[in-house]
Amino acid sequence: MVYKMLVLNIDGTLVQDNGRIHKLTREAIAYAQNKGITVTLATAKNFPAAKRMAKTLKIDSHIIAHQGAYIASELNKPIYVNRIHEKIAREIVALLESFSCQIKLVHEQFTLGNKVKLPENMVGRVFLQSTNRFSYSEQFVEIVSEKLLDEPVSPPKIEVHFDDQQSVEDAAKAIAEMYNEVDCIFTEECKMEIVGANVSKLQGVKYVCERLDIKRDEVVAIGAGLDDLSLIEWAGLGVSMGNAPAIVQAAADWLTRSNNDQGVAYMVKEHFRKQQPLSFLKKINVLK
Numbered sequence: 001m002v003y004k005m006l007v008l009n010i011d012g013t014l015v016q017d018n019g020r021i022h023k024l025t026r027e028a029i030a031y032a033q034n035k036g037i038t039v040t041l042a043t044a045k046n047f048p049a050a051k052r053m054a055k056t057l058k059i060d061s062h063i064i065a066h067q068g069a070y071i072a073s074e075l076n077k078p079i080y081v082n083r084i085h086e087k088i089a090r091e092i093v094a095l096l097e098s099f100s101c102q103i104k105l106v107h108e109q110f111t112l113g114n115k116v117k118l119p120e121n122m123v124g125r126v127f128l129q130s131t132n133r134f135s136y137s138e139q140f141v142e143i144v145s146e147k148l149l150d151e152p153v154s155p156p157k158i159e160v161h162f163d164d165q166q167s168v169e170d171a172a173k174a175i176a177e178m179y180n181e182v183d184c185i186f187t188e189e190c191k192m193e194i195v196g197a198n199v200s201k202l203q204g205v206k207y208v209c210e211r212l213d214i215k216r217d218e219v220v221a222i223g224a225g226l227d228d229l230s231l232i233e234w235a236g237l238g239v240s241m242g243n244a245p246a247i248v249q250a251a252a253d254w255l256t257r258s259n260n261d262q263g264v265a266y267m268v269k270e271h272f273r274k275q276q277p278l279s280f281l282k283k284i285n286v287l288k
Contacts, residue, residue, distance in 0.1 A: 005037065007042050009224055029268070030058065033059075046107075048109075067199060071208065075109075084194065089148065089155060099162060105158055114143070159191075159192075172186075201230075221239065223248065226247070229247065229251055239253065239254040240256070242261065242263055
């Protein structure tokens with residue numbers, strides 16, 4: 001099989017536990033791109049954070065951010081957006097405020113969250129990226145639902161960190177019973193992300209593949225989280241990182257090394273060295 005797309009998760013996949021990308025991983029991404037492979041990121045991160053990562057790796061294709069709710073190659077020029085309606089967002093936040101949890105409404109231009117478990121002097125932060133000509137602000141308030149009454153927000157996703165797993169399950173059950181307009185995605189223990197109905201990394205990848213005329217069996221997907229599971233199961237070649245949960249590893253076609261052992265670099269070099277550049281395959285009529 002000839003593969004045309006490589007989809008990569010960020011946290012736990014491209015990035016080591018120290019927050020850095022290893023030199024070998026950078027070289028592997030360039031190696032795949034030089035063979036004509038479309039490399040894209042599929043991540044839970046907000047778009048600006050994902051875009052910074054893409055620029056570091058010299059990836060210029062569409063980025064699937066916010067769990068698939070926001071797809072773009074440039075900020076403010078999305079090809080797909082699925083937002084949670086401002087009224088539903090406020091109602092869900094009010095519900096979540098009955099739990100002990102950290103709530104964040106993650107917009108593509110800012111994050112709005114509560115002050116739970118944050119330093120008392122932290123009211124707001126702004127991260128300036130001189131090379132990107134934009135700022136991404138994080139604002140923290142006492143009661144998010146009250147803030148939303150005055151300044152409604154329609155976020156691509158809501159991120160929630162609970163004190164215990166039982167609260168995650170109770171909140172997810174309540175939301176599922178009350179709202180068919182959203183889905184809850186479980187990413188790790190005590191953490192949940194809320195997105196518009198039918199939003200996922202998988203659906204985002206499908207959307208991009210359709211635009212690029214890339215078939216399912218021509219996609220390689222590498223991930224490490226529970227939110228990568230459906231994508232890994234769907235892809236022509238689903239790859240699990242060695243640091244992924246057991247359920248993700250069991251679903252994969254290929255198990256690579258951990259993120260701290262350059263698992264992406266190992267897999268890409270091992271697999272794509274066997275594939276000729278797409279331009280050459282087209283020249284000899286193997287590909288149209």
